[in-house]
Amino acid sequence: MTQVAEPVSAGLVPGADYKLLVARAVRVLNSAGVMHMSGHLAVRDAGDPARIWINSRKASRSTLTAADIVPVDLGTGKRIGTGDEPPSELPIHLAVFRRRPDVAAIVHTHPEHVIALSIVDIPLMPVHLAAGFLPERAPVWDDPNIITTLERGELVADHLGAENVLVIRGHGVVVVGGTFEEAVARTVLVAENARIQVTASNLGTPRTLKGDELARAAKQMCQPIVMKKHYHYHEETARSLGGLAGIE
Amino acid sequence: MTQVAEPVSAGLVPGADYKLLVARAVRVLNSAGVMHMSGHLAVRDAGDPARIWINSRKASRSTLTAADIVPVDLGTGKRIGTGDEPPSELPIHLAVFRRRPDVAAIVHTHPEHVIALSIVDIPLMPVHLAAGFLPERAPVWDDPNIITTLERGELVADHLGAENVLVIRGHGVVVVGGTFEEAVARTVLVAENARIQVTASNLGTPRTLKGDELARAAKQMCQPIVMKKHYHYHEETARSLGGLAGIE
Amino acid sequence: MTQVAEPVSAGLVPGADYKLLVARAVRVLNSAGVMHMSGHLAVRDAGDPARIWINSRKASRSTLTAADIVPVDLGTGKRIGTGDEPPSELPIHLAVFRRRPDVAAIVHTHPEHVIALSIVDIPLMPVHLAAGFLPERAPVWDDPNIITTLERGELVADHLGAENVLVIRGHGVVVVGGTFEEAVARTVLVAENARIQVTASNLGTPRTLKGDELARAAKQMCQPIVMKKHYHYHEETARSLGGLAGIE
Amino acid sequence: MTQVAEPVSAGLVPGADYKLLVARAVRVLNSAGVMHMSGHLAVRDAGDPARIWINSRKASRSTLTAADIVPVDLGTGKRIGTGDEPPSELPIHLAVFRRRPDVAAIVHTHPEHVIALSIVDIPLMPVHLAAGFLPERAPVWDDPNIITTLERGELVADHLGAENVLVIRGHGVVVVGGTFEEAVARTVLVAENARIQVTASNLGTPRTLKGDELARAAKQMCQPIVMKKHYHYHEETARSLGGLAGIE
Numbered sequence: 001m002t003q004v005a006e007p008v009s010a011g012l013v014p015g016a017d018y019k020l021l022v023a024r025a026v027r028v029l030n031s032a033g034v035m036h037m038s039g040h041l042a043v044r045d046a047g048d049p050a051r052i053w054i055n056s057r058k059a060s061r062s063t064l065t066a067a068d069i070v071p072v073d074l075g076t077g078k079r080i081g082t083g084d085e086p087p088s089e090l091p092i093h094l095a096v097f098r099r100r101p102d103v104a105a106i107v108h109t110h111p112e113h114v115i116a117l118s119i120v121d122i123p124l125m126p127v128h129l130a131a132g133f134l135p136e137r138a139p140v141w142d143d144p145n146i147i148t149t150l151e152r153g154e155l156v157a158d159h160l161g162a163e164n165v166l167v168i169r170g171h172g173v174v175v176v177g178g179t180f181e182e183a184v185a186r187t188v189l190v191a192e193n194a195r196i197q198v199t200a201s202n203l204g205t206p207r208t209l210k211g212d213e214l215a216r217a218a219k220q221m222c223q224p225i226v227m228k229k230h231y232h233y234h235e236e237t238a239r240s241l242g243g244l245a246g247i248e
Numbered sequence: 249m250t251q252v253a254e255p256v257s258a259g260l261v262p263g264a265d266y267k268l269l270v271a272r273a274v275r276v277l278n279s280a281g282v283m284h285m286s287g288h289l290a291v292r293d294a295g296d297p298a299r300i301w302i303n304s305r306k307a308s309r310s311t312l313t314a315a316d317i318v319p320v321d322l323g324t325g326k327r328i329g330t331g332d333e334p335p336s337e338l339p340i341h342l343a344v345f346r347r348r349p350d351v352a353a354i355v356h357t358h359p360e361h362v363i364a365l366s367i368v369d370i371p372l373m374p375v376h377l378a379a380g381f382l383p384e385r386a387p388v389w390d391d392p393n394i395i396t397t398l399e400r401g402e403l404v405a406d407h408l409g410a411e412n413v414l415v416i417r418g419h420g421v422v423v424v425g426g427t428f429e430e431a432v433a434r435t436v437l438v439a440e441n442a443r444i445q446v447t448a449s450n451l452g453t454p455r456t457l458k459g460d461e462l463a464r465a466a467k468q469m470c471q472p473i474v475m476k477k478h479y480h481y482h483e484e485t486a487r488s489l490g491g492l493a494g495i496e
Numbered sequence: 497m498t499q500v501a502e503p504v505s506a507g508l509v510p511g512a513d514y515k516l517l518v519a520r521a522v523r524v525l526n527s528a529g530v531m532h533m534s535g536h537l538a539v540r541d542a543g544d545p546a547r548i549w550i551n552s553r554k555a556s557r558s559t560l561t562a563a564d565i566v567p568v569d570l571g572t573g574k575r576i577g578t579g580d581e582p583p584s585e586l587p588i589h590l591a592v593f594r595r596r597p598d599v600a601a602i603v604h605t606h607p608e609h610v611i612a613l614s615i616v617d618i619p620l621m622p623v624h625l626a627a628g629f630l631p632e633r634a635p636v637w638d639d640p641n642i643i644t645t646l647e648r649g650e651l652v653a654d655h656l657g658a659e660n661v662l663v664i665r666g667h668g669v670v671v672v673g674g675t676f677e678e679a680v681a682r683t684v685l686v687a688e689n690a691r692i693q694v695t696a697s698n699l700g701t702p703r704t705l706k707g708d709e710l711a712r713a714a715k716q717m718c719q720p721i722v723m724k725k726h727y728h729y730h731e732e733t734a735r736s737l738g739g740l741a742g743i744e
Numbered sequence: 745m746t747q748v749a750e751p752v753s754a755g756l757v758p759g760a761d762y763k764l765l766v767a768r769a770v771r772v773l774n775s776a777g778v779m780h781m782s783g784h785l786a787v788r789d790a791g792d793p794a795r796i797w798i799n800s801r802k803a804s805r806s807t808l809t810a811a812d813i814v815p816v817d818l819g820t821g822k823r824i825g826t827g828d829e830p831p832s833e834l835p836i837h838l839a840v841f842r843r844r845p846d847v848a849a850i851v852h853t854h855p856e857h858v859i860a861l862s863i864v865d866i867p868l869m870p871v872h873l874a875a876g877f878l879p880e881r882a883p884v885w886d887d888p889n890i891i892t893t894l895e896r897g898e899l900v901a902d903h904l905g906a907e908n909v910l911v912i913r914g915h916g917v918v919v920v921g922g923t924f925e926e927a928v929a930r931t932v933l934v935a936e937n938a939r940i941q942v943t944a945s946n947l948g949t950p951r952t953l954k955g956d957e958l959a960r961a962a963k964q965m966c967q968p969i970v971m972k973k974h975y976h977y978h979e980e981t982a983r984s985l986g987g988l989a990g991i992e
Contacts, residue, residue, distance in 0.1 A: 036977075037973065037974045037977035037978070038874070038973070038974070038977075057973070058973055058976070060976055060977045060979075060980035060981065061977060062977060062980050062981040062984050063980040063981075063983070063984050110872070110873075110874070112936065112939060112940050112943065113943060115871070115872060115940050115944075116871075116940050116943035116944040116947070116950075117944075117947070119871055119940075119944050119950045119951045119952070120944050120947045120948030120949065120950055120951070121948070121951070122947060122948070144873050144953065144957060144961070145873070145957065145960045145961065145964065146873065146964050146965065148964070169951070170871060170872070170873055170951065170953060170957075171873045172873075198943055198946075198947065201947055202946050202947065242984070242985075243984075245984065
């Protein structure tokens, strides 16, 4: 049987081991090819709404461990206790978590095909049934520079609005989820959807998902149980490839 | 010598270990990059025409084991005994197996380049000699949503007709075979053929295989013994990469 | 030190262990991504001009061993002794070896980007300095079907002429070398050159290597010592990735 | 914790183990997919300005060890002591190190997408925020042949000028850094930036980074501490994939 300890419940109950949970999710994203040298993932603490957990600025996304996960006070924006610093773009997470109580996890990363679309002013649009969580056109923030101030973090939250994905031109994406599994699974799908959109756009004008078709895709393909299944696949795949070695 | 226990005969004789056979074939497809988080493979039981075997809805395609394979009654469409559920798109398999006595195995998966072609209304066409099992233009079902009802399963069977491959626009493919090896080998070739077709279509109008050339390719390159050889390569490759670890 | 037993000399002296040498070279090509499920490599026996050695039809290119290499009589075209059959396209090797005494090794394989170029009638042209062994336009045989008769093998040799590479439309390539290392290294470079040519051709009209530039590239980048170095890299890489495990 | 012995300081202090440091950096570049069979990396000795260290001509970039690193006298251009030869394109390093006291490390390699852009006369331009170390248009030397003489090495230095990257048409790139980590991290980013630029250029006219946006990207994303972080990621990733096995 492939059933492993259910990471999902662990992520939502108070008192979960957030350090291990976030470290594992970062490694999973890295194994899936969407984390690279400077992505980050933050998860809101279900037992303490004033706390989030994020991978440190400096730890390698390919080999970090539970000890490399940093607790941050959502109110003050400061690291809790001593240890490594959070990433410099922490303000993305602060602003979005404060604005969006429905969000339990946020990923910021830099998928190549999303960047490519953004710099030729083609919006990210759903072309893959499994990416039905995208709106007909994903919002774009037309400012490539990094987000290291709260003021710029607020602009991210403004442009994201109530959507699940924000494209930042020439820079990358912000993806949110109601669970960490959802945020991870959506991030992988955003990269895959962008690749398909690029391939199709080279050949013609893609028939993207719209209206009823998109609504059905969102309802059938993107509910939480499917996102958990996707996350489970990515975690198992990372594990089988050695991508979780030494994580504890 | 590389000769391993012949999986082919095992697949066709009554009493074969279908759980192991299907689990291995799913892992092989996953290692070959064409299964991903939500593909599925069903095989008809040679010893009991009322039974098919399919990977469960939830088990990770990268690490599933024989215990994750579900027997289903082809007549009632219900899981036999207790255990995990089959995939929600089981009706694809029910409808096609009932309609096509020549079919022993069915794969449903979501290759990126097939999806890309489908959303710019370019039919999948044979451009690679080894993909001579394709017709000059593969049939397309112009409805991207998932197939969770028998009514929609019947529409898949209608659009597939007597062909080996059906493209579902914005969604993926259904590939059938007279043996499970054939279904697996064809699925890998469909993805490869689609990549070549995309690459060529960016540069001009591809000279696809037609008429006598296609007939010769089908006859010479696609007979069962060649498909067994292809499957053997994919299985050996998966094994050498660790993709079959812990499968029993 | 990375120096391993020099495979090169072994390949050229009478009495070399051709079974091991050919098995290893096939595995190296497979690890480099250019052999896949049905490529083949034949090497002429330096100690017996009437003999060539080739990987068997059925053995998986990812896991074959020395026992899977078949000796063939160049005069009769028959397998020497008992054992597995050579590939069905053996006539390629028979015809080219008979016609070209300068050739010590021949690879037939099916690189995706070469096939893509061939079906839009763009000749393979040198765009990468390291591929200076190509002529300004590689010859093409405009017939995609397989080569299982001596008559068709002779047509391959006719179209190849005195060149090192022949493109077969919609099918693949034949690459020859004065040593097996040269044939292997050139095959990898043909695939790489085709990828670059495709990428560039999507963006404009590539400035391919011609005239004096090409002559200098051929002289400086493609002499036997460089090809040995390339082969050594590919072999070491395959070994470090586990691609040679269990070969003896 | 993922913190390993800090390679950075080691690279800058007199008496560092340059053989191990250069071997490791070459393996890291190879694991990242940008070294291939014939790239080279040279590092200036912080304790002896008359000395540089470079990987040997013949050692496989995938498996070389500290013993394969060659010291060279920057004044005479000769190997110091006995042992393997440096690469034939050593004059690139001699000329650039002599001309640029700010440069501590130089990489010469052959990324496919850089070559593709160069042969359709599209300059490499920054499209990825992390590649802000590029000028608005990277300089190009319009001569693909190899650089085996001091005269040609001087032409490389002339065309590079005060920039960090020089594209050599139909051949590859020269990338320099103030530390070896910077040279390695920039090389990976040059390849990634070129891929994104190619993808975007197929779809439209990319909005590249310019003026204030580029200046901010350079200042925020490309300072030495970020380059160290990138290098750390690449080294940890190589290690976790087995790419550093047996290096000492």
